[in-house]
Amino acid sequence: MAKKKKEKTIRKPLFDRIFPPRTIMVGDQSVQKPRSRTWLIMIFMLAVVWGSVIVTKFDIGIVIRRGYQLTVILAKVFNPDWSYLNKVINPLLDTIKMSVLGSVIGSTLALPFAVMASTNINKSGWLVAILRVILNVIRTLPTLVIASICALIFGLGTFAGTVAITVFTFGIVAKMLYESIETIDMGAFEAMEALGASKFQAFWSAVMPQVLPTYLSHSLYSFEINIRAATILGYVGAGGLGILINERIGWRDYEGLGTVLITLFVVVLIIENTSQYLRRKLS
Amino acid sequence: MQRVLNPIEEMYENRPRRWWLYTIIVLCSALILGWSGNAIQFKGLASKGSEVAYGIFYGIINPDMTLLWNLTPEGVPYMLFETIAIAVLGTLIGGLLAVPVSFLAAENIMPKWAAFIFRAFILLIRTIPSLVWALVWIRVTGPGPFCGVVTQSICSIGMISKMYINAIEDLDTKILESLDAAGCTRFQKIRYGILPQLYANFVSTLIYRFDINIKDATTLGIVGAGGIGAALVQSINSRRWSMVGAFLVGMVILMLIIELFSTRIRNKLARG
Numbered sequence: 001m002a003k004k005k006k007e008k009t010i011r012k013p014l015f016d017r018i019f020p021p022r023t024i025m026v027g028d029q030s031v032q033k034p035r036s037r038t039w040l041i042m043i044f045m046l047a048v049v050w051g052s053v054i055v056t057k058f059d060i061g062i063v064i065r066r067g068y069q070l071t072v073i074l075a076k077v078f079n080p081d082w083s084y085l086n087k088v089i090n091p092l093l094d095t096i097k098m099s100v101l102g103s104v105i106g107s108t109l110a111l112p113f114a115v116m117a118s119t120n121i122n123k124s125g126w127l128v129a130i131l132r133v134i135l136n137v138i139r140t141l142p143t144l145v146i147a148s149i150c151a152l153i154f155g156l157g158t159f160a161g162t163v164a165i166t167v168f169t170f171g172i173v174a175k176m177l178y179e180s181i182e183t184i185d186m187g188a189f190e191a192m193e194a195l196g197a198s199k200f201q202a203f204w205s206a207v208m209p210q211v212l213p214t215y216l217s218h219s220l221y222s223f224e225i226n227i228r229a230a231t232i233l234g235y236v237g238a239g240g241l242g243i244l245i246n247e248r249i250g251w252r253d254y255e256g257l258g259t260v261l262i263t264l265f266v267v268v269l270i271i272e273n274t275s276q277y278l279r280r281k282l283s
Numbered sequence: 284m285q286r287v288l289n290p291i292e293e294m295y296e297n298r299p300r301r302w303w304l305y306t307i308i309v310l311c312s313a314l315i316l317g318w319s320g321n322a323i324q325f326k327g328l329a330s331k332g333s334e335v336a337y338g339i340f341y342g343i344i345n346p347d348m349t350l351l352w353n354l355t356p357e358g359v360p361y362m363l364f365e366t367i368a369i370a371v372l373g374t375l376i377g378g379l380l381a382v383p384v385s386f387l388a389a390e391n392i393m394p395k396w397a398a399f400i401f402r403a404f405i406l407l408i409r410t411i412p413s414l415v416w417a418l419v420w421i422r423v424t425g426p427g428p429f430c431g432v433v434t435q436s437i438c439s440i441g442m443i444s445k446m447y448i449n450a451i452e453d454l455d456t457k458i459l460e461s462l463d464a465a466g467c468t469r470f471q472k473i474r475y476g477i478l479p480q481l482y483a484n485f486v487s488t489l490i491y492r493f494d495i496n497i498k499d500a501t502t503l504g505i506v507g508a509g510g511i512g513a514a515l516v517q518s519i520n521s522r523r524w525s526m527v528g529a530f531l532v533g534m535v536i537l538m539l540i541i542e543l544f545s546t547r548i549r550n551k552l553a554r555g
């Protein structure tokens with residue numbers, strides 16, 4: 001009886017009020033079958049796509065007519081100029097160093113903030129809300145924009161890139177980490193608090209062992225992303241491979257570009273496989 | 284003297300001790316960190332560095348309101364709209380192109396060697412940064428938002444097919460057998476046996492990628508591929524901080540809204 005009353009008070013969605021559901025009789029029982037919403041979603045999607053086509057001046061003809069340009073470029077990229085390799089090594093190492101340092105510093109900084117932003121450990125709601133807003137805003141800023149601001153503040157070079165990667169890593173690791181802290185088993189934490197452990201002690205010995213593998217896994221994952229992100233930071237003067245890439249394309253030296261890209265491909269392949277192997281071990 | 288241990292203490296005494304493993308891990312990490320430490324060459328702030336920092340802070344607090352509400356193509360709303368448009372088309376086309384690629388790269392459909400070739404192809408697309416793709420495509424399409432669309436269509440294939448492949452390889456083929464037994468045609472088998480299994484996953488992937496593409500579209504503008512990025516970087520370089528503030532505020536608000544909606548829809552799709 002109580003359940004029936006509750007169902008009556010639920011407000012129907014607007015769609016169901018405009019287009020009432022069809023009633024199907026099955027024997028002596030009736031079933032309400034809501035009308036299909038596919039056409040509504042379809043119309044909405046078509047309108048969005050049509051608007052986008054107009055705004056972006058979409059013209060597939062250009063790609064068909066001038067597509068051969070791409071094949072010309074790609075042919076040169078896949079025919080790399082290996083004599084250029086010794087100039088690639090140093091910026092490449094810079095890129096790796098930037099992402100290693102940025103990932104380590106960023107994920108270390110993320111740990112305390114993630115703990116403070118998880119609702120099951122930090123009981124003060126307003127602090128959690130403020131922290132989450134800050135973390136969200138940090139995450140929405142594109143790395144390249146952070147890097148170009150850092151390049152103005154700290155001067156051109158790898159330091160600006162490292163700061164940009166640190167900020168980015170901080171944003172995503174903190175978010176992923178507070179989400180996993182919120183799913184852990186709080187029994188051990190509460191038991192330790194009941195025994196008189198301080199909040200920090202309880203966290204250290206009850207929560208930390210549970211989240212440590214996920215934390216390391218998140219950090220490695222962000223490191224994988226960072227390696228790829230760091231390669232383009234040079235474009236705004238923040239050090240690494242980006243400077244070379246920009247320069248090669250500017251001079252239309254696609255053979256040199258090919259060397260840079262293929263070296264990058266190999267390095268990313270090695271790092272991704274290592275990191276995925278480690279992450280599988282962790283989980 | 285042998286101490287008598289109760290079972291709990293005995294278990295505790297026999298706990299796995301892998302201190303040598305931990306030592307090796309710590310040593311390796313320390314070595315890598317020390318090696319990369321010289322990337323930080325802190326030469327103090329750039330001349331006027333603190334001025335820049337103050338300027339940005341000032342700009343975010345006092346964004347250029349006229350720019351924020353300007354509805355002409357120079358204003359923030361139009362640029363954000365253009366960014367969304369690029370991401371919508373890029374994601375949709377990328378999602379369509381990814382379907383054949385991912386079926387070809389799924390190990391339960393293709394022979395192993397063929398799947399491997401397509402996987403390498405996907406990895407190649409994923410490794411090349413989207414900015415580089417944009418710089419290459421600009422030679423084809425010329426600068427403008429269309430370049431952004433084409434770039435994102437290609438870049439999206441990488442991640443989208445990676446997720447598609449996972450969904451395809453998890454397909455439950457027993458359903459097909461039972462549909463076969465019920466006498467379904469090939470088309471009916473695809474319509475009722477395969478599509479319902481993939482649909483939610485594919486849509487969820489597309490929405491996730493749309494989220495990423497919106498963010499990516501803002502940076503593509505830096506190389507001239509449309510969107511808000513170009514204007515943002517120009518105003519940063521010419522140090523017009525209240526303009527920078529307006530662009531940043533607009534961008535952050537847009538992305539927060541999109542993320543909110545995309546997580547909500549994806550949660551709904553995941554729960555069915």
